[in-house]
Amino acid sequence: MSVVKINVLTVPAEQREVLEQRFASRAGAVENSDGFEWFELLRPVEGTDQYLVYTRWRSEEDFKAWMEGPMKAAHQNGPAGEAPKRPAASGSTLWSFEVVQSAGPKA
Numbered sequence: 001m002s003v004v005k006i007n008v009l010t011v012p013a014e015q016r017e018v019l020e021q022r023f024a025s026r027a028g029a030v031e032n033s034d035g036f037e038w039f040e041l042l043r044p045v046e047g048t049d050q051y052l053v054y055t056r057w058r059s060e061e062d063f064k065a066w067m068e069g070p071m072k073a074a075h076q077n078g079p080a081g082e083a084p085k086r087p088a089a090s091g092s093t094l095w096s097f098e099v100v101q102s103a104g105p106k107a
């Protein structure tokens with residue numbers, strides 16, 4: 001059963017563009033991670049300043065292996081030796097779900 005891990009990023013209005021630019025130049029390493037199934041960056045349209053970083057994984061173990069490995073490299077906050085970039089998000093929370101049921105468009 002797949003698991004969904006959503007990183008909830010609180011992003012002040014004036015930091016939205018910075019965050020989206022950072023994701024636009026993200027490492028792209030997660031795509032090569034074992035058991036990785038899907039990634040989406042969701043921008044809030046109204047009523048909240050929270051972006052959702054949606055990821056889906058084949059198993060909890062696959063997610064944990066990514067968090068202990070490639071995730072660290074993907075969050076290095078800028079090239080080595082350069083001053084770390086100021087975080088665009090003012091807060092983050094991780095939500096965890098198990099996929100009970102799913103459906104896609106009929107072929």
Ligand code: HEM
Nearest residue numbers: 005007022023026027028029030053055074075077089092
């Ligand atoms: C303190 C908490 C975190 C913050 C502030 C944060 C912020 C960011 C930012 C700004 C990027 C864009 C690339 C960069 O600038 O490094 C990124 C990449 C990413 N983040 Fe996070 N993140 C955090 C934790 C997490 C967690 C817990 C997850 C798990 C769902 C996650 C999932 C991802 C994914 C999948 C990418 C793309 C990596 C790639 O392209 O290989 N992040 N994150």
